[in-house]
Amino acid sequence: MSAVKNISARNPFWVGMHEAVPLLGGYIPVAISFGLVSIQSGFSVWETVVISTFIYAGASQFLFVAMVAAGAPLWLVVVMTLLINARHLVYAPNIAIYLPKSRWWPWLMHGLTDQIFALAHTRLPQLPENSRMGWYVGAALLAWASWIFGTGLGAVAGEELTTRWPLLGEVMPFALPALFLVLLAPRFTSRLWSITLGVTIILTIGFKLLGLPNASIPLAAICGAILYHLMKGLWGQGSKLDG
């Protein structure tokens, strides 16, 4: 990150795109899988691409096509899709303080996925205010485009791709945990935060292993936040333990 700290000399749009490149390793293989699953569920290529373009939320898209294919009532499909995406409620307020005034922000929130939030939450505070919008647009646009491109590719040639290069789909998604780790590592600044984040990570893994893949993120995050406040209350505000 230090390499791009002096962003004023570079176009923030391109810096945002450049910094979002690691996301492609996670986005494209998952998007290819979605394209393939959607076609197998009976959707056409362009319907599949429309879903990725406008819903643009990984797990809920898989659920959407699976429930429709299973013949679930459509109101339930919509409710479940939105329930899975409910975690997005806490993203925008956490970055709102870093966003300069612009009437475009509400529309740009379409690009606020899990990964873009994690990236923006770390990078926006480090950027000059006049560079933040350009940076966000660059990062979010690359992520969105790669998701749509991957979906189209999966819908058209997903079966052939996964047969020919099975390892690619297995190895590339590791870019996502690696990216989250890089964004998370600088936050281990105190005992309070180290314990909170460590326990949250362990709980999420536990919940996922227990068969709660979609509920694990909000459940573990709520437990982590409660733990943080409990420890802060016990140790006292302003303690050295809270970096």
Place this chain on the structure above:
Amino acid sequence: MDNSLWIALIASAIGTLLLRLLPLIWMQRHLTHRKSKEAVEEMPSWLSVFGPVMIAAMFGVSLVPSRMEPSAWVATAVGVGATLVVWRFTRSLGWPVFAGVMMYGVVILVF
């Protein structure tokens, strides 16, 4: 797709956008109302904790391999280690991710 399915798709898309958009409008109004110069202090503390813990939760969930085999767990551990080591020296975004993916891939190939 028939019309009802299109309506479900549009409702899901608009609902997802609103889940991302409405909290922003709420927070912007909250900040404007406070007219605070130290906005971080004005953000509800329970909310400011949610940012880092959500990233930690996303990290945790993405760590679990799709195949529950020992080799996948070993590859994950090696990939995490490589990412951390390279991050420690470069403090950059791209190189640690690249190193992590490469080492993860090497272990998957070897096993």
